[in-house]
Amino acid sequence: GAVVSQHPSWVICKSGTSVKIECRSLDFQATTMFWYRQFPKQSLMLMATSNEGSKATYEQGVEKDKFLINHASLTLSTLTVTSAHPEDSSFYICSARPGSLQHQPQHFGDGTRLSIL
Amino acid sequence: DAKTTQPTSMDCAEGRAANLPCNHSTISGNEYVYWYRQIHSQGPQYIIHGLKNNETNEMASLIITEDRKSSTLILPHATLRDTAVYYCIVNNYGQNFVFGPGTRLSVLP
Numbered sequence: 001g002a003v004v005s006q007h008p009s010w011v012i013c014k015s016g017t018s019v020k021i022e023c024r025s026l027d028f029q030a031t032t033m034f035w036y037r038q039f040p041k042q043s044l045m046l047m048a049t050s051n052e053g054s055k056a057t058y059e060q061g062v063e064k065d066k067f068l069i070n071h072a073s074l075t076l077s078t079l080t081v082t083s084a085h086p087e088d089s090s091f092y093i094c095s096a097r098p099g100s101l102q103h104q105p106q107h108f109g110d111g112t113r114l115s116i117l
Numbered sequence: 118d119a120k121t122t123q124p125t126s127m128d129c130a131e132g133r134a135a136n137l138p139c140n141h142s143t144i145s146g147n148e149y150v151y152w153y154r155q156i157h158s159q160g161p162q163y164i165i166h167g168l169k170n171n172e173t174n175e176m177a178s179l180i181i182t183e184d185r186k187s188s189t190l191i192l193p194h195a196t197l198r199d200t201a202v203y204y205c206i207v208n209n210y211g212q213n214f215v216f217g218p219g220t221r222l223s224v225l226p
Contacts, residue, residue: 105151
């Protein structure tokens with residue numbers, strides 16, 4: 001149980017392109033989903049917290065106009081990297097927390113490796 | 118959220134128990150301890166979590182000291198597939214996890 005699917009697994013695109021990443025909770029409903037970014041040889045860094053039906057909360061230093069997050073249903077959140085540039089190349093990972101009990105652990109997708117040429 | 122301190126790296130012989138320590142001396146009364154691991158180029162995998170009692174599941178055991186200032190994750194019979202970076206996180210209400218550098222566990226044949 002508690003499976004989170006992320007798509008695509010990897011994407012290569014030209015500078016200036018917008019890229020959408022999907023995060024789905026397959027066997028549970030997730031009121032809250034999270035988006036992280038991980039650069040090579042570094043740890044995960046939280047980008048934003050996504051709540052179903054409301055605006056996402058972004059961490060300091062993360063441009064909300066560049067990283068658009070939509071959480072339209074209890075099983076789907078999307079991250080769109082708008083006008084991507086080479087410095088946006090990274091490993092993007094989503095997570096979701098099942099249930100209403102707030103100590104429930106987050107479950108993570110397998111990540112999306114984004115390469116901007 | 119409380120900070121955690123973990124050794125940078127550890128080695129363990131295949132088939133032996135791997136004991137991964139974590140210090141969280143500033144943990145507050147309602148913060149849980151969570152353990153995850155990340156194998157290269159994958160998302161973190163949930164292992165176990167607990168508040169104050171020891172916990173065991175099919176993957177591992179979590180031993181939390183009585184004062185809750187430290188904990189140990191135990192993989193009873195480590196295999197080569199357990200080679201990964203292990204993260205210890207303490208968190209209130211499961212909200213914003215803060216990932217430190219973790220412990221890089223190498224299981225050796």
